[in-house]
Amino acid sequence: MLEKVAWMNMLFDFYGVLLTERQKDYMDLYYCQNLSLAEIAVEFNVTRQAVYDTLKRAEHVLSQYEEKLGLVTKSTAERNKLTAAAAILEECENMENGGSVQQARKIIEEVLEM
Amino acid sequence: MLEKVAWMNMLFDFYGVLLTERQKDYMDLYYCQNLSLAEIAVEFNVTRQAVYDTLKRAEHVLSQYEEKLGLVTKSTAERNKLTAAAAILEECENMENGGSVQQARKIIEEVLEM
Structure with a gap:
């Protein structure tokens, strides 16, 4: 898990500017500031599931950019x-x-x- | 114009993998292999205007990536x-x-x- 956090932080550093504002907010709170899904849900007045889905989507987008551009590697x-x-x-x-x-x-x- | 060609070539080098197959083909033929719009149109059996529009769109996409990621600079x-x-x-x-x-x-x- 720690390795995934470190890797997502790196991907976010390199490609974060390519995400939507909402994706950036959730990624920052979850991966950089270490908030839980439930805490982010409260903060944005959405369901925990909505936060989860947005994060999964953002992770997928970042991973796709790395697969194509390979900047982190x-x-x-x-x-x-x-x-x-x-x-x-x-x-x-x-x-x-x-x-x-x-x-x-x-x-x-x-x-x-x- | 030559400066634009060189710049587009650099953008294409860095971000070309992020374009659609059609955009890649036209960019390659126009900027790297120096074909005219009319020649590309014949090759792909489309109108000259369609080639022009696809190229403009591809140039815009590449420029947007550079604006956000700044890799070439x-x-x-x-x-x-x-x-x-x-x-x-x-x-x-x-x-x-x-x-x-x-x-x-x-x-x-x-x-x-x-």
Whole structure:
């Protein structure tokens, strides 16, 4: 379950802008703010079933986007590689021309923060 | 016009998988293979106007995805930064520990090829 929560959070981070306002609200409350279906139902004055159906639909939409665009998978692989490159460069910063190496590492870190 | 063609090609590269089969076909023939509207119309046995409408719709869909997800813009910025980092490192490969620097540069190049 925790893995599903983490995965849905990532999908929501990447593709959340493509959901409807209602889907975004429920996803945010359920997956990011950890409210229960019943609590969301009360908040929006709808049935628990309606919240469940909207969440299932939103999860399906997000999963379809990932299946087609694969951004979460690609971005994770890219981040792992760049983190490794930055770590290698950190080891080299005390040698001659260390300034240039540091400059390159800082650029990589800027990309990682984007 | 050339700028628009290049931009549409980039949008199609990133979000083309989200179009319908018909939209993909027309976009590919018009923007990648440089066929005219009339030639596409003959190929698919439809009117020139139908090709035009489908292309306009596809362009709109692609532009909407870019407006929301901004992948082309983000990816271009990221590529420029990583290319700069790789160039800096290439300059440092003749110094002590040049092997490690080269290793880091190769990782960056792998990411650029992804």
